[in-house]
Amino acid sequence: MIPQENAGSGIQSVPQGVQDSVPVDPETTGGNLIGDFLAWFGNLGIFFWQVVRAAATPPFEFAEFFRQMDEIGSKSLPLVALAGAATGIVLSMEARYSLTRFGAKSLLPAAIVFSVIHETGPIITGLVVSGRVGAGIGAELASMKVTEQIDAIEASAVNPYRLLAATRILACIAMLPLLTLAADACGVVAGWFAQALAQPLSFHQFINSGFQGADFNDFLPPTFKTAVFGLIIGLIACYQGMSTKGGAAGVGRAATSSVVLSSLFVILADVVLVKIIIVFFP
Amino acid sequence: MTTSNQTWIQPASDPGMRRRKVAGNSEPAVAVKDLHKSFGSQKVLDGVSLSVPQGETLAVLGRSGTGKSVTLRIIIGLEKTDSGSVCIQGEEITGFTIDQLSGVRKRMGFLFQQAALYDSLNVEQNVAFPLVHHKRDMSKAEQRGRVMELLSDVGMENHSQKMPADLSGGMQKRVGLARALALDPDILLLDEPTAGLDPISSGEIDDLVLKLQQEHQMASIVVTHDLHSAKCIANRLALLDKGEVVIEGTFEELEKSDIPFVKDFLKHS
Numbered sequence: 001m002i003p004q005e006n007a008g009s010g011i012q013s014v015p016q017g018v019q020d021s022v023p024v025d026p027e028t029t030g031g032n033l034i035g036d037f038l039a040w041f042g043n044l045g046i047f048f049w050q051v052v053r054a055a056a057t058p059p060f061e062f063a064e065f066f067r068q069m070d071e072i073g074s075k076s077l078p079l080v081a082l083a084g085a086a087t088g089i090v091l092s093m094e095a096r097y098s099l100t101r102f103g104a105k106s107l108l109p110a111a112i113v114f115s116v117i118h119e120t121g122p123i124i125t126g127l128v129v130s131g132r133v134g135a136g137i138g139a140e141l142a143s144m145k146v147t148e149q150i151d152a153i154e155a156s157a158v159n160p161y162r163l164l165a166a167t168r169i170l171a172c173i174a175m176l177p178l179l180t181l182a183a184d185a186c187g188v189v190a191g192w193f194a195q196a197l198a199q200p201l202s203f204h205q206f207i208n209s210g211f212q213g214a215d216f217n218d219f220l221p222p223t224f225k226t227a228v229f230g231l232i233i234g235l236i237a238c239y240q241g242m243s244t245k246g247g248a249a250g251v252g253r254a255a256t257s258s259v260v261l262s263s264l265f266v267i268l269a270d271v272v273l274v275k276i277i278i279v280f281f282p
Numbered sequence: 283m284t285t286s287n288q289t290w291i292q293p294a295s296d297p298g299m300r301r302r303k304v305a306g307n308s309e310p311a312v313a314v315k316d317l318h319k320s321f322g323s324q325k326v327l328d329g330v331s332l333s334v335p336q337g338e339t340l341a342v343l344g345r346s347g348t349g350k351s352v353t354l355r356i357i358i359g360l361e362k363t364d365s366g367s368v369c370i371q372g373e374e375i376t377g378f379t380i381d382q383l384s385g386v387r388k389r390m391g392f393l394f395q396q397a398a399l400y401d402s403l404n405v406e407q408n409v410a411f412p413l414v415h416h417k418r419d420m421s422k423a424e425q426r427g428r429v430m431e432l433l434s435d436v437g438m439e440n441h442s443q444k445m446p447a448d449l450s451g452g453m454q455k456r457v458g459l460a461r462a463l464a465l466d467p468d469i470l471l472l473d474e475p476t477a478g479l480d481p482i483s484s485g486e487i488d489d490l491v492l493k494l495q496q497e498h499q500m501a502s503i504v505v506t507h508d509l510h511s512a513k514c515i516a517n518r519l520a521l522l523d524k525g526e527v528v529i530e531g532t533f534e535e536l537e538k539s540d541i542p543f544v545k546d547f548l549k550h551s
Contacts, residue, residue, distance in 0.1 A: 057381070151360050152398035156412045157387035159380055
């Protein structure tokens with residue numbers, strides 16, 4: 001479906017286009033899978049453009065943005081911290097066994113720290129947030145869509161792309177790196193704890209050994225790549241929610257597809273971003 | 283935006299917000315011409331033309347699926363027409379972008395069929411929503427005063443802290459109506475205001491709409507199945523069938539009509 005630049009209603013213009021080219025959800029459709037996927041991807045691109053345009057023009061919805069930062073960031077923190085800690089413990093146990101076999105037990109702190117901050121912290125954060133936040137945003141916006149609340153926002157002369165989508169997407173982008181820091185910290189501390197239980201080692205020694213030789217290139221790019229994960233999660237969840245139809249069943253589909261698609265695209269993006277980081281931050 | 287021959291007066295009892303228009307408009311408040319709209323292969327509107335002067339109420343009647351609500355959604359820009367034009371107070375809005383439409387929508391209030399209240403906000407916050415977004419210069423106290431005034435108008439001042447889920451259908455419609463009136467619109471669009479309500483609640487909503495009409499002198503379009511309600515609140519009625527306006531006029535003119543569909547509709551209403 002073509003972009004409707006001059007469509008009377010902003011929110012309706014894209015979903016209308018989406019609806020005309022249904023099925024839009026590649027996760028639940030059969031048949032012409034490639035064509036459906038391309039249509040979905042094209043509509044997602046149009047939606048993204050509408051959101052960028054709305055976000056770049058005043059009035060800015062700061063209150064809603066900060067509310068979403070709290071909703072997405074602080075309320076995800078316990079889950080992300082727990083997942084990060086569990087990952088640190090598992091890494092510690094697994095790496096200890098492997099490194100001992102190869103006589104490289106002294107490298108255990110570095111192995112844990114580098115694994116956590118390079119890859120497991122960011123990807124675990126991305127996946128946990130896509131599960132919690134992706135489903136939440138998808139279901140909330142889909143529910144608003146099927147009960148005409150989004151139409152009511154638009155009828156009140158408020159741009160729903162700005163109020164609903166841009167605030168959530170920007171909050172995801174802002175909060176993912178911060179949540180990743182929390183996951184990293186919990187992973188490292190839990191990794192030390194698991195290591196210390198097996199063989200006494202002070203936290204100071206663990207950190208010194210773990211971060212020996214590390215620089216900002218080991219730390220900043222992997223942390224800030226999660227901002228891209230935030231964009232993916234927010235964008236897909238908002239799009240799936242705001243383009244849904246079909247009552248309660250549509251709400252369920254939007255929630256499920258938000259999680260499945262955002263998780264899938266987070267993993268795919270990670271592959272690309274890791275390669276880019278290796279090339280540009282060797 | 284106002285047309286050049288409109289005059290605004292400020293009622294002494296209501297400083298700041300309430301403005302009322304005095305007659306003298308040559309342009310109709312709402313004029314739609316030759317609207318066509320299809321959803322896929324299903325043709326919903328096939329050349330609908332309607333016009334509502336400022337201060338008048340038009341009731342749009344017809345069987346289910348004849349495009350009444352779609353017409354209303356096209357007027358406020360929630361649906362895009364395939365062809366035809368929509369003019370609001372002389373301003374052609376067909377093809378407007380969402381930001382251009384925003385200016386027009388501030389002059390319009392819309393009551394949705396299911397009220398469409400924001401379920402995460404309480405009654406007061408629902409009514410305050412347009413004020414929060416468009417009257418940023420108003421203080422919180424002024425906003426609250428305006429909200430309570432609107433809630434009082436619709437008889438809901440004692441329920442301001444309730445959530446939409448705690449309200450009956452009739453109460454939700456009242457709150458929806460208060461929200462639609464928050465920006466003191468020139469044009470009010472009502473989509474099935476009495477649908478799903480018991481006869482007493484329907485009558486109360488009709489009385490409320492009539493009272494608000496008389497107070498605010500808005501141009502209104504009411505989509506309804508309820509002939510009694512339409513007769514009560516509208517100056518003129520338009521009957522739609524198969525995406526076309528079959529007849530438009532006063533209730534008496536409809537009663538005198540020889541068109542079989544009109545006779546049939548009136549007989550079964």
